Amino acid sequence: MFTGIIEEIGTMKGIKRQGQALVLTVGASRILEDVHLGDSIAVNGVCLTVISFDAASVSMDVMPETYRKTSLRLLQPGSRVNLERAMAAGGRYGGHMVQGHVDTTGTIRNREREENAVVYTIEPEKPEVLRYIIPQGSVAIDGISLTVVDTADRTFTVSIIPHTLQETILADKYAGDTVNLECDILGKYIERLLRYPAAAASSHKQSGLTEQFLAENGFL
Structure with missing residues (x-):
């Protein structure tokens, strides 16, 4: 989970391409202060996983699904990118709930x-x-x-x-x-909850959460 408050601007140091799979190496400083293998870092709003790092850079995999659906495929060596570490428990929530899952x-x-x-x-x-x-x-x-x-x-x-x-x-x-x-994730989940009962009525027991239920109880 992220907040959408960018911590620093990084620079693309290297891009390894194999079809629609990428390994991105980003030069950074602040986000490396407490980095660990497996950490989540948002690169231009895309949640990626740390696979290696050194004192001046961090590398992350990009799978074909992410390649197709985001602008990461357009990056070149030297491109500047927005970087944010996953939110720490107890940190200030200065932005909003950001998953790093690009729509x-x-x-x-x-x-x-x-x-x-x-x-x-x-x-x-x-x-x-x-x-x-x-x-x-x-x-x-x-x-x-x-x-x-x-x-x-x-x-x-x-x-x-x-x-x-x-x-x-x-x-x-x-x-x-x-x-x-x-x-915003809230709108997507509300829509899913409202639409799911009608779409799944033939194979699932209908949920009690309907537009009629919300209206009758003062939510609409």
Whole structure:
């Protein structure tokens, strides 16, 4: 589990490719302070597992499923990446609940300055994920916990403060660039719970959690 608060920007030191499988070696410093084999580290919002490390870098596997569904396939030696270690028990929860499980990639359609902020307009590759993205809700973009400003038929917007631009790779992103998107987990689970009884009624006993039940008990 992550918070979407980026700890540092790393640099790709090496990429080993074998078909759609990758081994990424990332140069870093802060995230190496207490690293162990098997640790989870989010790279541009993708949860990866540490397979080796030294004093200046860490290596992680990327399996074909992750290659196909995220922007990690676009990385090159020298690329800058957002890095975050898994949340420590008792740590401050400054962002929101981020799993590091990317729902889809998105394309930046517009970037414009608004006084001290920069506003990005993003179009998800899978438009159906927009049902989980709501104004003033949370979304993770390349692993960064951000607040949604507004939504449209095929796009949504976020407004970035100067600190976030300085501390993440969003400063490198312009119209046409690809980013990883992870929607708020709460909306996905609620939808699943509401839809599951009807879809599974033929083979499973119907759950008591229905829209009618929620309405009758004051939740809707």
